Amino acid sequence: MSASNITRVAGRGCALRGNDIDTDRIIPARFLRCVSFDGLGEHAFEDDREQAKGDHPLDDERNRGAAILVVDHNFGSGSSREHAPQALTRRGFKAFVGGSFAEIFAGNCVALGLPCVTLDDDDRSQLMDSLELDRNQEVVVDLEARTVTSRSGRMTCGVADGARQQLLGGSWDATAVLLEAGEAIEATAAKLPYVSGYAP
Amino acid sequence: MSSGKSLLDKVWNAHAVRELPSGQSQLFVGLHLIHEVTSPQAFAMLRELGLPVRFPERTFATVDHIIPTASQARPLADSLAEEMLVSLEKSTREAGIPFFDPASGKQGVVHVIGPELGLTQPGMTIACGDSHTSTHGAFGAVAFGIGTSQVRDVLATQCLAMARPQLRRIDVTGKLASGVYAKDVILTIIRQLGVKGGVGYAYEYAGPVIKAMTIEERLTVCNMSIEGGARCGYVNPDATTIEYLKGREYSPSGAEWEPATRHWLGMASDADAHYDHIVEIDGSRLAPSVTWGIHPGQSVAIDECLPRLADAPREAQPGLAEAFDYMGLRPGEKIAGSKIDVAFIGSCTNGRISDLREAARVAKTGQVASGVRTLVVPGSQAVAREAEAEGLPEIFRSAGFDWREAGCSMCLAMNPDKLVGRELCASSSNRNFKGRQGSPTGRTLLMSPAMVAAAAIRGEVTDVREVI
Ligand code: SF4
Numbered sequence: 001m002s003a004s005n006i007t008r009v010a011g012r013g014c015a016l017r018g019n020d021i022d023t024d025r026i027i028p029a030r031f032l033r034c035v036s037f038d039g040l041g042e043h044a045f046e047d048d049r050e051q052a053k054g055d056h057p058l059d060d061e062r063n064r065g066a067a068i069l070v071v072d073h074n075f076g077s078g079s080s081r082e083h084a085p086q087a088l089t090r091r092g093f094k095a096f097v098g099g100s101f102a103e104i105f106a107g108n109c110v111a112l113g114l115p116c117v118t119l120d121d122d123d124r125s126q127l128m129d130s131l132e133l134d135r136n137q138e139v140v141v142d143l144e145a146r147t148v149t150s151r152s153g154r155m156t157c158g159v160a161d162g163a164r165q166q167l168l169g170g171s172w173d174a175t176a177v178l179l180e181a182g183e184a185i186e187a188t189a190a191k192l193p194y195v196s197g198y199a200p
Numbered sequence: 201m202s203s204g205k206s207l208l209d210k211v212w213n214a215h216a217v218r219e220l221p222s223g224q225s226q227l228f229v230g231l232h233l234i235h236e237v238t239s240p241q242a243f244a245m246l247r248e249l250g251l252p253v254r255f256p257e258r259t260f261a262t263v264d265h266i267i268p269t270a271s272q273a274r275p276l277a278d279s280l281a282e283e284m285l286v287s288l289e290k291s292t293r294e295a296g297i298p299f300f301d302p303a304s305g306k307q308g309v310v311h312v313i314g315p316e317l318g319l320t321q322p323g324m325t326i327a328c329g330d331s332h333t334s335t336h337g338a339f340g341a342v343a344f345g346i347g348t349s350q351v352r353d354v355l356a357t358q359c360l361a362m363a364r365p366q367l368r369r370i371d372v373t374g375k376l377a378s379g380v381y382a383k384d385v386i387l388t389i390i391r392q393l394g395v396k397g398g399v400g401y402a403y404e405y406a407g408p409v410i411k412a413m414t415i416e417e418r419l420t421v422c423n424m425s426i427e428g429g430a431r432c433g434y435v436n437p438d439a440t441t442i443e444y445l446k447g448r449e450y451s452p453s454g455a456e457w458e459p460a461t462r463h464w465l466g467m468a469s470d471a472d473a474h475y476d477h478i479v480e481i482d483g484s485r486l487a488p489s490v491t492w493g494i495h496p497g498q499s500v501a502i503d504e505c506l507p508r509l510a511d512a513p514r515e516a517q518p519g520l521a522e523a524f525d526y527m528g529l530r531p532g533e534k535i536a537g538s539k540i541d542v543a544f545i546g547s548c549t550n551g552r553i554s555d556l557r558e559a560a561r562v563a564k565t566g567q568v569a570s571g572v573r574t575l576v577v578p579g580s581q582a583v584a585r586e587a588e589a590e591g592l593p594e595i596f597r598s599a600g601f602d603w604r605e606a607g608c609s610m611c612l613a614m615n616p617d618k619l620v621g622r623e624l625c626a627s628s629s630n631r632n633f634k635g636r637q638g639s640p641t642g643r644t645l646l647m648s649p650a651m652v653a654a655a656a657i658r659g660e661v662t663d664v665r666e667v668i
Binding site: 018019020022024025028029030032033034036047048050051073074077079080081082083085086100102103104107108111121160162163165166169171174175177178179184185188191192193194195197198199 | 222396429431631
């Protein structure tokens with residue numbers, strides 16, 4: 001098993017405004033009644049879309065095929081459900097650009113090879129405005145250079161060092177990396193008194 | 201420069217298998233709890249990779265999210281739920297993982313059964329594919345909620361790749377007034393520090409109020425660490441912790457007990473430990489809290505007015521307006537007096553015996569108001585038995601409350617317990633997100649279980665201090 005190196009993601013961008021968009025909104029809990037992630041894509045943001053009566057960015061024909069979702073602050077807060085990034089990636093999103101991300105969501109994204117990068121507030125609102133004016137432009141998230149490039153220019157983005165390393169180095173599929181430790185795992189366990197026994 | 205170590209440092213160092221090139225640590229996971237929602241896909245990934253479960257004896261399973269609370273009889277009426285349960289039965293059987301299913305008498309919400317069985321112990325690393333794993337920090341464990349790919353990692357390697365968080369100590373000083381509970385403490389902390397205030401941090405809860413808390417109260421506080429954005433939250437182990445663990449099924453016993461307790465106390469943060477940040481909250485000034493909005497940071501004290509848009513910073517105003525709009529509440533008004541449709545007592549935040557006792561104390565004072573639908577759901581089968589032994593179901597029933605079987609119930613919309621339409625629910629759970637309780641337009645007010653009981657009896661949000 002080997003993961004590919006992810007250095008840059010390019011594609012059309014879709015702006016989705018609003019802070020604190022939680023995982024219950026990204027994929028409502030009733031769709032978690034499943035034993036496989038297949039088919040989750042169509043239910044992404046289902047209740048929000050229903051309430052927006054077609055006026056949701058994900059239902060906008062012009063956003064069809066977008067690969068980069070641009071969001072505001074604290075995106076993906078709430079539950080640890082990997083169903084959230086799984087649903088979004090099944091809908092075609094390959095990277096997230098935002099103000100900030102909830103930690104478990106960002107961690108789940110790394111495990112799926114999906115970069116989450118941050119822009120400061122001015123840059124982000126400029127990018128969102130520009131995306132809403134021109135949906136056909138290409139957005140490039142470059143992890144190597146730490147930039148997001150679009151018609152509104154080349155912006156410096158933030159990305160957690162550990163996540164960047166894992167994506168660039170192709171080690172984001174953690175199982176293979178963790179297995180490399182081999183017997184050191186059992187050796188660490190044996191030193192823990194609750195594994196080996198407390199009594200001398 | 202302080203030289204002491206925090207509990208986080210000590211646990212981290214003891215469990216670090218190695219440092220990874222990414223700068224993260226490879227951490228050994230001492231206890232892996234699994235449930236039906238986030239594990240089937242992880243087992244499927246494992247099968248695909250042809251890997252066995254590395255430490256089945258350090259892995260324990262239960263079923264909670266999908267289980268109906270009216271009757272746990274098999275097969276479950278919902279065929280999707282039944283399929284998930286069957287899948288977990290099969291995976292745990294094949295791997296030799298103990299499964300606390302309804303027939304075992306030990307089933308319950310995963311964060312309720314870990315502590316009550318004595319599986320959760322000080323100084324451990326704990327992981328579970330559920331964000332409220334932070335709950336287990338109440339014992340002085342470092343406990344992480346993880347996603348499904350990480351569940352696969354832990355099944356395959358008993359390890360996680362983790363970056364060490366920074367550490368914030370939250371000192372809650374003074375003494376809580378009567379009618380003010382652990383739930384009010386954590387709602388106030390989240391309100392003050394914000395729902396993303398904890399990003400990048402572990403929270404250490406300390407100070408006289410936390411010291412004076414029972415384990416069950418500490419569980420309530422640590423449970424909602426994740427609602428404040430923190431990666432985990434814990435309380436240093438002390439005499440209260442040890443007292444609680446004594447005689448539990450999976451606690452050390454015999455010759456193991458004494459050295460275990462010494463080890464546990466030694467895991468507590470040193471007096472000169474380093475903290476990246478310290479905040480202080482005056483516990484004596486707290487009042488019963490209620491959320492009014494669409495995330496757990498949007499709360500007010502019961503006697504306080506809802507915020508006014510004009511008083512908020514401009515960038516915060518759209519978010520506030522959205523919350524008011526969704527909730528159908530008006531800025532500047534009081535939350536007390538809001539008519540409720542449903543009252544839910546339960547969940548991993550407040551579904552333990554002490555929560556039920558407090559709610560029952562309130563239930564004794566009257567009858568459920570007409571038109572209010574109620575659900576009292578013990579967090580586990582063990583809690584249910586304890587409640588029955590104390591006669592609590594009788595108290596609830598005679599006051600008109602509906603007494604149910606153990607599970608997550610109306611905390612989230614994965615089982616038959618759901619809000620309908622725009623119903624307003626007084627809830628002892630932990631999340632008031634849009635649609636969280638099963639209706640896409642349903643509305644949730646988070647509060648302590650005693651406050652929920654008071655709201656059920658009055659038919660409207662009420663200051664519990666007026667009732668007891
Ligand atoms: S009670 Fe609620 S928060 Fe706790 S594990 Fe169940 S669904 Fe999650």
